[in-house]
Amino acid sequence: MVEVPQVSAEQAVQTAIEGGPAASAQHEVYGVARVVVPFDGPDGLAYRTAWMVRTGTSGKLPGQWVSFVDVVSGALFNVHNQVRFLEGTLSARHDLRGPSGDFDVSPVQDLEVSGSEGGTDFTDGTGAFSVSGSSATARFTDGADFDIYNEDGPEASFTWSDSDAIWTDSDATQAEIDTYVFITMVQNWASLYANDIGIVQDGMTGFVNLDSTCNAYYDGNINFFQAGGGCNNTGRIKDVVFHEWGHGMHYYAAGTSYVDGSVGEGISDVVSMLETNDSIMAPYFNTNGSGIRDLGPNQRYPDDVINQVHTDGLIFGGAVWDWRKIAEESMTAEEAKAIISRVVVDGMTTNPTIPDTYDAMVFGDDDDGDLSNGTPNICDIIEAFSLHGLGPASMGEGLLSLGHEVITNQAPSSAEYPVVADLASVAPDCFSVGVPEAKVVWSTDGGETWTETGLDFDGGSVTGAIPQVPDGTVVHYYIEAESDSGIVQSPVNGDRHPFSFAVGDFTEIYCNDFETTDGDWTSELLAGENTEGADDWQWGRPQGLGGDPDFAFSGSRVWGNDLGADNYNGEYQNDRHNRISSPEIDVSGHERVFLQYRRWLNVEDAFYDQGQILANGEVIWTNHASGRSVGDEHTTDRQWALHTIELPAGIETLELSYEIITDGGLSMGGWNIDDVCLYGADAAVVEPGDDTGDTGDGGSSGDRDVDVPDPGSETASGASDSGEVSGCACTTAERTPASGWLAVLGLAGLGLIRRRD
Ligand SMILES: [Ca+2]
Ligand SMILES: [Ca+2]
Numbered sequence: 001m002v003e004v005p006q007v008s009a010e011q012a013v014q015t016a017i018e019g020g021p022a023a024s025a026q027h028e029v030y031g032v033a034r035v036v037v038p039f040d041g042p043d044g045l046a047y048r049t050a051w052m053v054r055t056g057t058s059g060k061l062p063g064q065w066v067s068f069v070d071v072v073s074g075a076l077f078n079v080h081n082q083v084r085f086l087e088g089t090l091s092a093r094h095d096l097r098g099p100s101g102d103f104d105v106s107p108v109q110d111l112e113v114s115g116s117e118g119g120t121d122f123t124d125g126t127g128a129f130s131v132s133g134s135s136a137t138a139r140f141t142d143g144a145d146f147d148i149y150n151e152d153g154p155e156a157s158f159t160w161s162d163s164d165a166i167w168t169d170s171d172a173t174q175a176e177i178d179t180y181v182f183i184t185m186v187q188n189w190a191s192l193y194a195n196d197i198g199i200v201q202d203g204m205t206g207f208v209n210l211d212s213t214c215n216a217y218y219d220g221n222i223n224f225f226q227a228g229g230g231c232n233n234t235g236r237i238k239d240v241v242f243h244e245w246g247h248g249m250h251y252y253a254a255g256t257s258y259v260d261g262s263v264g265e266g267i268s269d270v271v272s273m274l275e276t277n278d279s280i281m282a283p284y285f286n287t288n289g290s291g292i293r294d295l296g297p298n299q300r301y302p303d304d305v306i307n308q309v310h311t312d313g314l315i316f317g318g319a320v321w322d323w324r325k326i327a328e329e330s331m332t333a334e335e336a337k338a339i340i341s342r343v344v345v346d347g348m349t350t351n352p353t354i355p356d357t358y359d360a361m362v363f364g365d366d367d368d369g370d371l372s373n374g375t376p377n378i379c380d381i382i383e384a385f386s387l388h389g390l391g392p393a394s395m396g397e398g399l400l401s402l403g404h405e406v407i408t409n410q411a412p413s414s415a416e417y418p419v420v421a422d423l424a425s426v427a428p429d430c431f432s433v434g435v436p437e438a439k440v441v442w443s444t445d446g447g448e449t450w451t452e453t454g455l456d457f458d459g460g461s462v463t464g465a466i467p468q469v470p471d472g473t474v475v476h477y478y479i480e481a482e483s484d485s486g487i488v489q490s491p492v493n494g495d496r497h498p499f500s501f502a503v504g505d506f507t508e509i510y511c512n513d514f515e516t517t518d519g520d521w522t523s524e525l526l527a528g529e530n531t532e533g534a535d536d537w538q539w540g541r542p543q544g545l546g547g548d549p550d551f552a553f554s555g556s557r558v559w560g561n562d563l564g565a566d567n568y569n570g571e572y573q574n575d576r577h578n579r580i581s582s583p584e585i586d587v588s589g590h591e592r593v594f595l596q597y598r599r600w601l602n603v604e605d606a607f608y609d610q611g612q613i614l615a616n617g618e619v620i621w622t623n624h625a626s627g628r629s630v631g632d633e634h635t636t637d638r639q640w641a642l643h644t645i646e647l648p649a650g651i652e653t654l655e656l657s658y659e660i661i662t663d664g665g666l667s668m669g670g671w672n673i674d675d676v677c678l679y680g681a682d683a684a685v686v687e688p689g690d691d692t693g694d695t696g697d698g699g700s701s702g703d704r705d706v707d708v709p710d711p712g713s714e715t716a717s718g719a720s721d722s723g724e725v726s727g728c729a730c731t732t733a734e735r736t737p738a739s740g741w742l743a744v745l746g747l748a749g750l751g752l753i754r755r756r757d
């Protein structure tokens with residue numbers, strides 16, 4: 001008999017799909033046919049007529065489906081999948097952290113796997129896959145987010161037929177395996193803490209085994225060099241892969257290609273350190289097992305800036321390392337990692353330079369859009385960054401601040417010269433001042449010898465006095481306070497560029513506050529390419545860039561190098577020599593003449609850059625020099641210092657000049673000068689052999705040997721000096737003194753006031 005179909009072919013297809021095991025998948029219908037199907041009935045072999053529906057699916061429920069629907073009842077009575085499956089996990093054997101000989105096996109995630117019978121699948125986070133066929137193949141060039149290319153041979157390809165396969169260097173270079181596995185590890189970190197940064201969605205392409213050695217770089221892709229030259233293959237080093245990816249994250253976070261290179265190296269090291277929790281960067285970078293950098297030592301801004309991005313990056317990287325160690329004292333390592341990861345990523349969106357990194361971290365840490373009420377981890381951040389010269393505690397090495405209004409010139413009749421400074425915690429809500437010891441350290445010989453005088457602390461201020469010194473003396477001094485909360489000086493690095501004042505009766509010869517006019521001072525470029533801003537002497541208001549102040553000392557105008565307005569950045573240029581000079585000033589009729597002015601100078605260690613003062617073209621002062629090629633003892637004024645220099649004797653008409661001579665690297669804010677004055681004085685009247693000088697009661701204590709025969713006479717000072725004062729008789733004005741103010745004052749005879757020891 002022939003049964004009359006009660007169910008249409010279209011209805012049968014619908015029933016086959018909806019009633020089958022892959023109902024949720026998209027089916028491609030290959031065909032429908034009416035067939036007679038034999039089956040075992042109660043009375044022996046029987047037949048029923050059915051629609052045979054053939055469909056195909058892919059994706060998560062792949063199959064080649066054959067379904068049978070009874071033509072009369074419409075029932076789906078048999079479904080089978082003609083495709084065989086290979087299901088399992090794909091893992092890889094990779095270097096644990098570098099080519100140390102220690103290996104680990106980790107999932108190969110987010111990689112496309114092709115089945116031998118067509119169709120593909122991407123491995124998940126555990127490496128799990130399912131494809132059709134009896135074997136499967138994968139290539140590192142087929143990642144969902146990452147593709148890794150071998151630049152030294154064919155791309156890796158791995159075919160396997162076991163459910164759970166482990167990819168080894170039999171089917172790839174180890175660098176391809178390692179780079180792929182490590183980059184997916186950093187992506188897993190990023191998906192937790194940097195998911196808003198586009199790099200997480202965009203993925204990245206890597207090239208390994210490049211034909212060079214001992215380096216790796218990011219150029220939009222990540223690139224790793226072969227082994228050789230004493231270095232291992234950089235594609236096999238986890239820290240390096242994390243680091244290079246970190247460069248990409250930095251660019252994405254900042255949203256610009258104009259990022260600070262030092263911060264870039266720092267944040268890249270931090271991305272690696274957050275994974276390894278180790279201050280050493282890239283162990284086994286070198287074949288002897290050593291790494292390339294250490295975040296442990298306290299590199300400080302700005303003294304340790306050497307204009308090499310990897311080294312300079314340690315200032316920020318080291319601060320984050322210290323933050324992690326401090327945070328781990330009050331929380332678990334995982335909690336610390338989570339907080340710091342989130343904050344450093346968010347902080348990078350402000351695209352900071354090194355000195356801005358503290359602000360960037362506070363911005364990243366803020367949880368309520370209000371920085372004025374603090375941020376959850378600000379105390380830890382302040383403490384950690386203070387170790388690196390960053391943040392509010394950057395005045396000293398610790399958590400103290402010292403605010404001091406400088407001592408101005410003193411009358412000869414004054415019995416002592418009061419010293420007052422405000423000593424405070426930079427973060428009173430976090431740290432107390434502790435029990436400080438404070439002192440003023442002062443010199444009457446231009447800084448060759450120093451005397452310490454204790455100061456009292458009354459809970460907010462340190463107070464005391466420098467005892468009386470002879471009339472005609474220039475006193476250099478700085479203040480220092482120390483407690484368990486740290487050590488701080490005013491000015492910072494006080495003995496490099498101390499404050500100074502003079503004692504005596506003075507006649508004002510010349511003073512200019514540069515308010516109503518520029519004083520007819522004129523500038524010129526003496527050496528270096530004459531580009532815009534090469535001669536960067538500007539008259540106006542400094543803008544607070546490059547270490548400059550953002551206010552004049554008097555009124556609203558100063559003279560300075562690159563004041564930072566418009567398209568200027570506040571910093572002097574490299575490889576330049578420029579100078580500003582006063583008009584001729586009559587300074588005749590005085591036995592001694594002193595220059596005194598307000599200085600806000602930021603200049604690299606004079607081993608490299610010189611900020612100089614000249615009298616009639618002869619150098620009378622140069623910024624501090626370390627005398628060593630490390631060159632990290634910069635002059636870094638943080639306030640308007642009073643600077644006092646006695647001019648060489650015998651000048652009647654003075655052309656006063658300030659100049660800057662720079663090398664090819666590391667630029668800073670340069671000169672800012674205001675209230676430039678010249679004072680005349682008669683020679684101090686000092687009784688020869690009187691060890692208290694002409695100072696009366698309360699004057700010089702007996703620890704100094706005052707011997708000033710005739711300060712105005714070079715012959716006399718040279719003769720009596722007997723070579724005791726370095727830079728005195730043996731120094732000519734033509735020679736640039738290593739420590740300018742010291743030598744200059746020696747030349748003028750003031751260096752003869754000596755401590756016996
Ligand atoms: Ca807040
Ligand atoms: Ca002024």
Ligand SMILES: [Ca+2]
Pocket residue numbers: 604608609662663664665666667
């Ligand atoms: Ca320089």
Ligand SMILES: [Ca+2]
Pocket residue numbers: 545546548560561562563564570571572668669670671
């Ligand atoms: Ca400047």
Ligand SMILES: [Zn+2]
Pocket residue numbers: 243247264265268
């Ligand atoms: Zn780098």
